[in-house]
């Protein structure tokens with residue numbers, strides 16, 4: 540399942556800094572139920588606003604310190620899905636610390652958004668959650684569905700129900716979208732001790748997902764993301780998410796490069812995937828996404844810390860005044 544998709548996502552990260560030629564000769568596995576061919580070809584190490592004189596909105600609850608809990612537990616609250624405490628992480632190669640003690644609690648069925656200026660650590664945070672090898676965790680804890688996430692291999696995190704859509708989805712020439720999705724989905728079913736779906740059964744399952752994402756079926760026979768426009772790639776990411784039915788989807792700038800129709804389609808599809816159990820963590824720079832996918836909490840990240848947490852009004856204030864008042868200093 541997620542295995543292949545997960546490696547794909549890692550590959551997408553690599554594509555930003557490395558040549559993806561190592562993926563370009565991926566053969567279509569003879570047996571679509573096996574991800575081994577794909578895995579062999581992929582690298583073993585993958586991938587408030589407060590004005591100078593703050594006038595907090597009544598709907599905005601500021602977090603007192605970077606180490607503070609971000610959401611307060613209340614009676615009858617849904618179960619905690621993800622609990623991040625004092626997470627610190629550095630770049631593996633240089634040792635430079637990027638995350639300096641992140642705290643975040645996401646409960647079942649909640650939508651959270653992280654905003655923050657360029658370079659504040661948002662993508663690093665999400666990549667550390669999925670186990671990207673470019674980063675080393677140097678402190679803190681991450682509990683996902685009651686288990687220590689940091690102990691798990693990236694693949695296991697994916698199997699556990701974590702999905703990440705990277706900013707720049709990678710192209711995999713030689714692997715058709717439908718075969719890739721079927722491999723991924725069947726890997727998940729194997730993990731759950733469920734029988735794999737035959738190509739015909741899978742197509743029936745996929746058809747519903749396609750219409751949910753409003754995606755033309757012709758994209759199924761094209762190679763994964765190859766020649767897709769930026770918006771089509773993002774839509775394809777959401778199709779993968781729909782197929783994998785993850786418990787927690789981390790969507791890193793899913794709105795970038797989308798025209799208004801595509802944004803609405805993607806938002807509608809994401810909203811359609813939300814259940815009382817599934818949660819979403821969105822990273823975005825713009826309030827417009829939050830108009831379509833409404834978060835319960837908006838967090839501001841600055842210099843490797845979540846420095847403010849509140850409701851959507853934070854994003855509104857941010858839009859008006861920028862990030863200057865959200866400094867970690």
Ligand SMILES: Nc1ncnc2c1ncn2[C@@H]1O[C@H](COP(=O)(O)OP(=O)(O)OP(=O)(O)O)[C@@H](O)[C@H]1O
Pocket residue numbers: 630637655656657658659660661662663664673
């Ligand atoms: N693998 C890496 N190698 C070197 N530097 C890195 C690496 N990953 C992250 N960084 C650095 O860490 C900092 C945080 O980067 P990150 O991508 O997490 O920021 P961001 O908040 O997602 O930014 P943006 O909004 O521009 O996407 C940046 O200064 C970035 O250059």
